[in-house]
Amino acid sequence: MDNLPEEVQELMEALDEAAEDEDEDLVEELAQKLLDTGVDMKPVALEKLALLVMDGEEEMSVGWTRAALKFGLDPFEILLKGLAEGMGLIGKKYENGEAFVPQLLIASTAMYSGMEIIAPFMKQDENSCTKPATVVIGTVEGDVHDIGKSLVKTLLSANGFNCVDLGNDVPSTQFIEAAKENRATAVSMSTLMTTTMAEMPKVVKMLENEGLRDKVMVMVGGAPITTQYAAEIGADVSPHDAASAATWLKGAIFDFPSETERWG
Amino acid sequence: MVTEMTSLERVLAMLNRKPVDRVPVITGSTMVKEYIEKSGGVWPDYHSNAEMMVDVAGLMHTDAGIDNVVMPFGMFIESLALGLEVKMGKIDIQPSVRSFFKKPEEVNYDNFLEDKFVKNTINSIKLAKEKYPDAAVTAFLVAPVTLAGDLMGAENLSVLSIKCLQKEKQMEKMKEWVAVALEINKIYAEACAEAGADLLYYSDASASPNLVMPDFYYEIGVSAEKEIGDFCHKLGCLWQLHICGDTTPIIEGMASTGADCLSVEQAVKMEEVTKIAGDVPVVGNVTPLLMVEGTEEQIITETRMALDGGAKASMLGCGTPPHSTSDRLKTWVKAAADWSVENL
Structure with missing residues (x-):
């Protein structure tokens, strides 16, 4: 300039x-x-x-x-x-x-x-316009911290994803309903507290029980969440921060079946 | 060789930078589910019943061997007493603040000490002093930047922390919020000191570089913490400062507040921050989750690593998680004692 x-x-x-x-x-x-x-x-x-x-x-x-x-x-x-x-x-x-x-x-x-x-x-x-992939995002039940989740949402939106923001203190069933309703590509869960981490495996388990686990990628993040923990609970990834969450999903989506293949 | 000390003597010696018989093991927040159940505590009554609260907190000392007894259970008392909405959590989830004020003028703290939860803190301190005179009775309090953030909303604090560095008008606004927070801090600190607290543990979680600008911390946070810290000293009370996240960029500022002890998370390298902090004791750094699912080996390794790095007491990087188990807590205390035998 x-x-x-x-x-x-x-x-x-x-x-x-x-x-x-x-x-x-x-x-x-x-x-x-x-x-x-x-x-x-x-x-x-x-x-x-x-x-x-x-x-x-x-x-x-x-x-x-x-x-x-x-x-x-x-x-x-x-x-x-x-x-x-x-x-x-x-x-x-x-x-x-x-x-x-x-x-x-x-x-x-x-x-x-x-x-x-x-x-x-x-x-x-x-x-x-081509329909963007949808990410259902929220902070798990019992945790009211919004900032980290909102930053992930912002950076995902900036990278062309359609984010369905469920807010904070989100019951596990709401993640499942929103994923189905929006034919989601990914479910992104956040927590800042060790006390509420156990909500994450609960959602993964529910996705499995409903036969939805293969239809969505599961991202988990927040201060206490480690890569090891993500693997243990059956999530796909625990990005280091909001920016790397967007970078990861942009890459991962290329190898993921299309919305029609997954949801019919 | 220092002769055997009581927990209180040990903690005070550490804070006063004097020799100890073994490194103290101290904690911040202590709402441990196993101890709630063991002591017959009932949710949410133990938040407002001094006897129940002290029985739960006391087990951390008498059963696990921790050197301090800490109350209350969470960072919500100040907000609740000011009329903000607080979700009371569950037996294993600490209460959390759900609303905030629009302007500093809306904050009314005239009857702060009349609130039943504030009164409970004061009564719990008195009761803990009676029941556990050999332990360091510790009041768990919200420090000024975090309290200002609770009053205005954490996201607003974060945004204002950068805007106030750019515009004078925003700086004035920020100072107004912090001034109100400090007034409340002082009222509460005085009451806790009068009740007999040995140590005031201030958590300034929201002063973290993870939430606000480090430059803001140096410009506003340090002086606010120093003001409440000096006030504590005038009351004859020692005080500890905890800030969450990677505090390496601000540890020098933390050390300049006059705090008797700094507490840091596991995100920092203990060896690095103890060098920066100089003669101010630094504690913390042990991963809290280890108390929930750590192996004996992991707990021993991390405890020793922090002490090898120069920590003057063993402490978790944040509060003791509600799902901590008593056997893991005991392993942690033993690891610190064993290290002391070899190194002191």
Whole structure:
């Protein structure tokens, strides 16, 4: 972005400020002025959005999402190459120990705020899009901790998965019902406490008893959960953190039978 | 060679950085199901019945051989007394806070000490002092950052911990929440000290780098903990600071709070953090789950590893899990005693 003409850079700075002030009219006006410069603003807007989400700049992400629409970008492109890309960048930093949970949380808020702007436009294109794989996600019964589970959900969503969030303190039967109802690809369970870990094998056992175990991948995570524990209870994986959960599932899904093969 | 000490003498000596006859074995939260059942405790009565609570906690000392007796059972008393919604859990699940306030002004703590659960803590301390005068009677309390997080909601705390570093207005907001938390901390600490607690164990779980920015901890957390810690010292009480998760990036700050002892999780390397903490005793690091499903060999190995790494007392990395078994707890205490014979 440093190579852009000075005039464009100045307009972009003005747009930053207008977005920060949540001045929608001025954002529109400045976006038009940027278009009038003749510079192809589409790649610039996507890069800018990714960086804003990564930095957790909520208001600016909203403003630049509006601008991106004005530049004629497809809403799905804005989502995948802008907003979700930014979430992926901060997720990667977190995975490498270069970022902390609060940074993931504000990035997540920025991404969702941008998504709200493009949501009405995306609905029109719903039929043209490939149906995303569904992950049923929740914190197990007895545990009210939400943050870790919500971060996994955010990063899965950013990677194109449709997440059915059951919230926290979720009874085991609810995981099973939701998996059936949504023809899920994966069930993701989280717990922060050693006291509630025993809920996880209960859900795995119920999936087996209902003949559903082969239809879904089972992911378990949270502070006390180890890879060894995941193996012992018959889960498929215990990712190290939210970012690696998304990375793992993106890879695992390629070797997994299609939804029709599994659910008929 | 130091002559044989009582549990209380041993714990106080460790906290005062003096020689001990053997390393103390201490614990944080202690709601162990086996001991609840053995002592005839009934859920949820033992949360509000001092006799029942002390009987359960006392078995950790008299049966397992732990050097302190800890009450209450969980980090919910302060929130419950302030009117927040608390789910009482089960016999094997500790209560948890389910709601939060929107603004610091909404928090009313005028009648904090009148709450039946707060009163129960105070009565339990008095009773434990009578029943177990040779043990270190320990009050398990919520430290200021975590209490601020309970008041405003943990996710809000996490987000505000980064925003307050960027914007002055958000910093003011954060300081207001922490100030309210500190006022409540002081009221509760004073009552616990007056009741005769030997040690105030402050868990600042939410000050962890797993939840808030380390820079925030240094800017706000350290001074808040120091303020309540200095207050404890003025009351004549020693205090211990626990923070969850990998605390390596903040251990220097923890050591600067004036805490008499720091407690860390198994996510840290004991040898590394004891070096950073200098002369401040560090404890903890033993995986809590070992008390539920660990083999004798695993328990001995981890206990010794933490002590070899410089821990001044043996302690689990977090609370004692409710499904801990008495035989495993005894194996742990014996492992610390055996290490002491060889190394002290």
